[in-house]
Amino acid sequence: MTLSTEGYAQLLSSPDSEVLQVLNKGLNGPIIYLYKHLLDMDAQSAWISLGDGMSEVMFQKIADVVAAIRDADSHLDLNSLHLSCLAILYLRQSESDNGTYFSVQDIEDAYERACALHHIPVESLSKTVTHLIDRYRKQNIFILVDGSNFHANPEYTFSHIGASLGTIFSERLNIRVESFVSLADAIISKLNDILSEARSSSDRQHWEKHVMLPLETVARELMHSIELRQKSFDDETEKTKARIADLLEKEWIHVIHECEEMIGNITDTFHELYCVIQPATEQMELALEELAELARGQGFADSVDRIRVSENKVQLLSLWATKSFSASSKYYQRMHGFIQSVVRTDPNRIVAGNLTKQIAGWFDNPFYLLIPDEGTIVEPGEFEMGEAPVKKTVSFTYVRQEEQDESDAKRREAEQRRLEELVDDALKHFPERLSAICERVGKHYQTDQHYGLIGRIAQAVSKRALIKFEYRHEKRVALGCEIEDWHISGVMND
Amino acid sequence: MINEEITNIEALVTHKNFGTACLHLLRGFRVDQTHALYPLISDNIQLFNEFYEGFGGRVINAPENYCYLVSEQKLIRTKTLDPVPMFVGMVLCSLRLSPAIVSKNYTVTLEEIRQSVESCLNPEKVKMLIGRKASRMTDMAAARDLSKRIDKALKTFKRLGFIKKIGDEYYLPGTLASFMGPARTGTDLLSYLKNHGMEMSAATHKTEEEMNG
Numbered sequence: 165m166t167l168s169t170e171g172y173a174q175l176l177s178s179p180d181s182e183v184l185q186v187l188n189k190g191l192n193g194p195i196i197y198l199y200k201h202l203l204d205m206d207a208q209s210a211w212i213s214l215g216d217g218m219s220e221v222m223f224q225k226i227a228d229v230v231a232a233i234r235d236a237d238s239h240l241d242l243n244s245l246h247l248s249c250l251a252i253l254y255l256r257q258s259e260s261d262n263g264t265y266f267s268v269q270d271i272e273d274a275y276e277r278a279c280a281l282h283h284i285p286v287e288s289l290s291k292t293v294t295h296l297i298d299r300y301r302k303q304n305i306f307i308l309v310d311g312s313n314f315h316a317n318p319e320y321t322f323s324h325i326g327a328s329l330g331t332i333f334s335e336r337l338n339i340r341v342e343s344f345v346s347l348a349d350a351i352i353s354k355l356n357d358i359l360s361e362a363r364s365s366s367d368r369q370h371w372e373k374h375v376m377l378p379l380e381t382v383a384r385e386l387m388h389s390i391e392l393r394q395k396s397f398d399d400e401t402e403k404t405k406a407r408i409a410d411l412l413e414k415e416w417i418h419v420i421h422e423c424e425e426m427i428g429n430i431t432d433t434f435h436e437l438y439c440v441i442q443p444a445t446e447q448m449e450l451a452l453e454e455l456a457e458l459a460r461g462q463g464f465a466d467s468v469d470r471i472r473v474s475e476n477k478v479q480l481l482s483l484w485a486t487k488s489f490s491a492s493s494k495y496y497q498r499m500h501g502f503i504q505s506v507v508r509t510d511p512n513r514i515v516a517g518n519l520t521k522q523i524a525g526w527f528d529n530p531f532y533l534l535i536p537d538e539g540t541i542v543e544p545g546e547f548e549m550g551e552a553p554v555k556k557t558v559s560f561t562y563v564r565q566e567e568q569d570e571s572d573a574k575r576r577e578a579e580q581r582r583l584e585e586l587v588d589d590a591l592k593h594f595p596e597r598l599s600a601i602c603e604r605v606g607k608h609y610q611t612d613q614h615y616g617l618i619g620r621i622a623q624a625v626s627k628r629a630l631i632k633f634e635y636r637h638e639k640r641v642a643l644g645c646e647i648e649d650w651h652i653s654g655v656m657n658d
Numbered sequence: 659m660i661n662e663e664i665t666n667i668e669a670l671v672t673h674k675n676f677g678t679a680c681l682h683l684l685r686g687f688r689v690d691q692t693h694a695l696y697p698l699i700s701d702n703i704q705l706f707n708e709f710y711e712g713f714g715g716r717v718i719n720a721p722e723n724y725c726y727l728v729s730e731q732k733l734i735r736t737k738t739l740d741p742v743p744m745f746v747g748m749v750l751c752s753l754r755l756s757p758a759i760v761s762k763n764y765t766v767t768l769e770e771i772r773q774s775v776e777s778c779l780n781p782e783k784v785k786m787l788i789g790r791k792a793s794r795m796t797d798m799a800a801a802r803d804l805s806k807r808i809d810k811a812l813k814t815f816k817r818l819g820f821i822k823k824i825g826d827e828y829y830l831p832g833t834l835a836s837f838m839g840p841a842r843t844g845t846d847l848l849s850y851l852k853n854h855g856m857e858m859s860a861a862t863h864k865t866e867e868e869m870n871g
Contacts, residue, residue, distance in 0.1 A: 515838060516755040522839060523748050523778055527786055532744050533836060535686030535818060536715070536727050537737040593712050594671075596733070 222469055240303055240325075246296065247329065248278040250305070254322065254330025265309055265319040271297060305329065347390055348444035354382045355451040362458045371459075376467055379455070379474060387477045394484060401492070404430055408499065427499050434492040441485035448478045580620070587624040591655050598650040599642035601625055606643040614643035622650075630654035664698075670705045673698070679706075683717060683727035684734065688819035688833035690724035699725040710734075722832030724819075741787050742804070743811035747820060747837035749775050754830040765827045772808055776801075 232238075242250075252274040253266060272293045279286045286292070297320070300306040305326035309319040322330060361374040408423050452475045459467040583605070590604040602621050609617055625631075632651040640649035664670050679695045683706075689695050699706060699717065703725070706717040714731025729736045739747070750766075753759050753774055759766060766774075784800045785792035788807070792800050812828065815821045820836070822829040 516752065519748065519752045519755065519838060523745075523752060526745065526748065527783055530741065530744075531839065532741070533739045533747070534729065534736045535739060536684050536729050536734050537686060538684035538735050594709075596713070 221466070241299075242303070242305075242329075245278055245282055245284065246299070248282065249275045249296065250300075250326065250330055252277055254327070257322070257330075265321050267317060267319055268293065268297070271320070300326070345440055345444075348440065348448075351382055351387075352444060352447050352451070354378065355448060355455075358382070359451050359455060362455055365458075365462070368464070371462065371464060371467070375455070375459075376470060380470065382474070387474075387481070390481060394481075398488075401430060401488075405495070423499070427496050431492050431496040434489045438485050438489040441481060445478050445482035445485070449475065449482075452478065583617075583620055584624050587621060587628065591625075591628055591652075594655075595652055597640070597652060598622060598625060599640045599647060601652070602642040602647065611644070615645055618643060618645055618647055622647075625650070625652070628656055630656060664702050664705060667705050667708055670702055670709065683710075683725070686726070686737075686818050688724050688726045688831075688836065690722075690819060690831050690833050692831070693819075696723075696725065720833075720835060722835045724831070724833045724835075726833075726836070739814075740807075740811070741789070742807040743814050744837075745778075745787055746771070746775055746808055746811045747815065747834065748839070749778060750815075750821065750830055751834040751837040754832075754834050759830065764830045765824065766830060767827055768809075768812075771812070771828065772805060775808055776804075779804075 249271070253271065256270065256274065257266060272289055275293050275296060276286055276289065297306060300320075301308065303325070304323050306320040307323050307326075309321055358375055358379050361378075362371070365371045365375055404426055408426060452471055456468050456471045456475070459471060586605045586608055587601060590601045593604070595601050595604070598621075602618055605621055606614055606617060629652045632653040634651060638649045639646055641647075642649070664673060670676055675695060675698055679689070679698055682689055682695060683699070689699055691700075700719050700723075703717055703719050710717060710727065714729060714733040716728050716730055717725055718728055719725050727734070750771065753766060753771070754764055779787070781797040781800065784797070784804050785795065788795070788800055788803055792803070795803065812821060816823060819831070819833050821834075822831060
């Protein structure tokens with residue numbers, strides 16, 4: 165059971181969900197691809213609108229075709245290994261001088277090679293290949309050349325389905341703008357020839373022979389080759405996108421330039437294609453439109469439908485070029501924006517990379533965080549200056565008094581006032597220890613006065629500050645003398 | 659109340675929340691932007707620095723919007739993080755930067771933290787982290803010990819403002835950037851450590867645990 169591409173396209177245009185279910189169930193490969201392709205391009209609606217003008221004859225034809233598929237329970241059951249074997253056979257056959265036939269030995273060889281490429285061990289080769297041939301034959305992919313079935317060394321050839329599958333899965337035509345140009349030129353040139361024949365055509369036989377037959381050849385063969393290139397190009401685009409995504413996931417920082425270049429190449433190619441395809445399809449559509457008018461003028465209703473199929477193909481090609489260019493343009497903008505705004509400027513990604521290296525190398529070169537740990541002042545949240553909930557604890561210190569001279573009394577009083585002012589000033593800086601106050605106050609006195617000064621400073625401090633009680637005060641050198649270094653925990657109110 | 663204009667150091671130290679802010683900083687707490695004290699500290703950071711200058715301290719407002727105190731002259735008592743919390747901190751910092759955690763609003767489960775830490779370690783490194791005690795341990799015992807130490811490290815981090823517990827999950831705030839170390843700037847290790855109040859380990863290095871006996 166075979167179904168032409170235009171048949172599939174027409175089926176897809178039907179809003180009947182049963183038709184789509186039959187297609188999805190029974191026909192894989194190119195049909196699903198075509199369906200997906202149409203969905204991707206949002207062209208299904210275009211097809212439906214194109215199908216509005218379809219004649220009843222065409223609808224009947226569709227119904228017959230679908231009924232035939234359903235009744236025969238037609239389906240293809242092939243896995244990637246089977247398709248690989250098929251592709252290998254197809255490629256060998258195209259390069260072989262033995263014509264289009266191949267023996268069981270050739271199939272065994274192809275299967276062995278496919279298994280090796282799939283990394284699958286080969287077990288009981290001849291038995292497996294016998295089953296494989298049986299599978300291919302049941303699905304009308306292979307045809308036995310000698311129909312008697314008793315041939316000692318049977319030879320097989322591809323059926324139409326087999327050849328189509330081989331073409332689709334083995335041909336990887338590199339898309340090039342030049343190839344599109346040459347194909348489009350060929351189509352336009354052929355269409356112009358057909359048009360001139362149509363203008364001079366007067367009877368039905370001449371019309372069929374010189375107009376419809378060449379037109380269908382153009383539509384089928386040339387457009388088919390364009391479709392193959394479309395598929396190949398779409399595959400390549402998808403692969404490129406997947407590669408970009410993969411690269412960005414992994415070694416993104418080293419491949420930004422590569423990604424940008426790849427994105428640029430895709431978009432440039434699509435732009436060139438768009439520039440080539442758009443004018444070409446416009447010319448094709450004009451020629452086909454004129455052909456349809458001529459057919460309508462001559463009363464060839466079925467020809468009008470057949471021309472419409474070609475027209476639809478051209479419109480689909482134009483739609484594909486437009487949508488692909490638009491999609492690639494959006495993809496370019498999105499990816500370019502992503503690279504510029506996220507990859508290039510996101511410092512976190514660079515830091516994350518550095519941090520991973522830092523963690524890996526930390527054991528060889530360890531370093532540690534230092535955290536302040538003065539945790540015993542007051543309870544959190546309740547500290548207010550002047551109302552510190554610290555109990556006043558004062559230790560008494562006896563200061564050795566110098567002999568007082570009455571004549572020096574006033575001078576000493578003034579000195580004491582000055583000292584107390586200096587101590588007050590020092591306490592404003594919230595010193596932690598007595599030694600810090602001594603150092604600050606001691607700067608204002610001569611070195612030979614320091615020894616006597618320390619006791620007076622301690623006395624002044626004891627009157628003004630909260631001294632934390634300690635069983636044994638720490639000894640520390642201040643102003644050249646060893647002192648009991650009190651811990652100042654606050655300042656007393658006046 | 660907290661947004662009162664503070665023009666001089668006297669107004670700062672007499673502010674009713676100064677004591678709390680001071681205590682948080684002196685205890686090594688990272689005050690992030692979601693904390694009630696953050697406006698007081700970040701708006702008056704110059705006055706805070708003036709205040710701590712006498713103690714050899716400096717308040718830093720990090721790019722990730724959190725404030726912390728650094729003791730530069732050792733007048734403010736400091737402690738060194740143990741190797742396990744230090745390592746866990748770096749792993750948490752790395753986790754915070756991973757897209758998977760970003761998509762979960764920076765929340766992780768305890769199990770995810772443990773898995774992330776363990777995925778960076780082999781049995782030999784586990785023993786290196788645990789220290790001298792590990793020499794007599796089997797690999798399995800060392801792994802169990804590490805698991806307990808990770809739990810303890812998380813408690814320490816909670817106290818220092820490096821993580822927040824929300825239900826059964828842990829929120830990883832921006833304060834974890836403290837563990838980025840030289841990874842952030844790409845500068846050499848020693849100069850970075852010097853500028854950011856960190857220190858290189860030495861043979862005589864004593865951790866909090868060792869000091870506590």
